Amino acid sequence: MARAHPKNSSFAELFDVYYDNIYAYAFRRIGERMAAEDVTACTFEDALRGMRRLRRDNPPDLPLLYRIASRRVIDYYRKAKRQRNLLVQVEPTVSNSERLEQTERELQVRGALARLSPHDQELILLAFFEQLDAREIAAVLRVAVGTVYVRLHRALRRLQAILEREE
Amino acid sequence: MTISMEWTLSEIEATLKSVREHERIPSPERKSAVKAIVIPDSQIWIDALLTDLGWIGLAYSTRGIRYLVLPRESRDRVMQSLRQVFPDALDAPVPTEISELLREYAKGMSRNLDLSVDWGSMRPFQMAVLDVIRQIPAGETRTYGWVAHAIGRPGAARAVGRALHTNPVPLVLPCHRVVASDGSLGGYGGGLPLKRKLLELEGALLV
Numbered sequence: 001m002a003r004a005h006p007k008n009s010s011f012a013e014l015f016d017v018y019y020d021n022i023y024a025y026a027f028r029r030i031g032e033r034m035a036a037e038d039v040t041a042c043t044f045e046d047a048l049r050g051m052r053r054l055r056r057d058n059p060p061d062l063p064l065l066y067r068i069a070s071r072r073v074i075d076y077y078r079k080a081k082r083q084r085n086l087l088v089q090v091e092p093t094v095s096n097s098e099r100l101e102q103t104e105r106e107l108q109v110r111g112a113l114a115r116l117s118p119h120d121q122e123l124i125l126l127a128f129f130e131q132l133d134a135r136e137i138a139a140v141l142r143v144a145v146g147t148v149y150v151r152l153h154r155a156l157r158r159l160q161a162i163l164e165r166e167e
Numbered sequence: 168m169t170i171s172m173e174w175t176l177s178e179i180e181a182t183l184k185s186v187r188e189h190e191r192i193p194s195p196e197r198k199s200a201v202k203a204i205v206i207p208d209s210q211i212w213i214d215a216l217l218t219d220l221g222w223i224g225l226a227y228s229t230r231g232i233r234y235l236v237l238p239r240e241s242r243d244r245v246m247q248s249l250r251q252v253f254p255d256a257l258d259a260p261v262p263t264e265i266s267e268l269l270r271e272y273a274k275g276m277s278r279n280l281d282l283s284v285d286w287g288s289m290r291p292f293q294m295a296v297l298d299v300i301r302q303i304p305a306g307e308t309r310t311y312g313w314v315a316h317a318i319g320r321p322g323a324a325r326a327v328g329r330a331l332h333t334n335p336v337p338l339v340l341p342c343h344r345v346v347a348s349d350g351s352l353g354g355y356g357g358g359l360p361l362k363r364k365l366l367e368l369e370g371a372l373l374v
Binding site for chain 1: 180182192201206
């Protein structure tokens, strides 16, 4: 997925372009509106401080913002001593009968996701919910692109194992 | 209800995608409020740093460097000039990438200051002039007439001189590389000895 990176843009433009992405990410991981806004604000403040790499060719990009946001979410859970339960708070919107079976399967997948390790959860979140490509995920997690494919495959296998145990 | 279906990886992937489609992320209502917190309008930060040339003052925004005070002998004097121009600015340490580059430059270790500039305070003519002089390579000089030509206003050498003289971001926008056509140094806001020294550092003049 090619993503237009607003090169040479000001930080304000960067904020306008990426705010929704980072907010959605924070909300998925926390499930609470105010806290998600807070994490988002902190993420951009950190990025701004970091961007004192004012050199032209180094504006913060989306993977870097996800990386900062990920650390901010961890801080949030640490401070609040809350249990991590990624994704599970996000409500399904549909309940009409034709979709009942599909909804059932979605519920099962979400339940199984919550039982994965935080690392696996984050990987699946970045790939399927934030819809980053492997190169971008590699930049968020600071690992090689090949490692992303391997880990993502393993995470999906573990998800599969959980789902099949539940059948 | 028991749905006994196998979970293949592709089914799991498809279901993950439909979970995403059916999730509900509340819209970020306070985007503009958060933006105002994170990026106060035209917030300027100021700081001074010690280099081999003396204390250099910097005023910068999220867009880049807005104003640079040429080397002086004391930090207080530099900060005083900065506060005169930017009474509402906050004190904040210069990002290390910038301070390192400036220090290297002052030592003669780095000939180019490739830093972004906040053009916010400039008029279009001055912006055009200062943008053009960025193309003069370190170690070389050009005349006022050359600059006037380069911006497409061949008769405007005097106006070019004024635009250079009021350059808010000297060093980074290298107005010291513009000299008089008779071979003399011309003028410099920071004084001719400094102009000479800068050109020597960059290798445009023999020491």
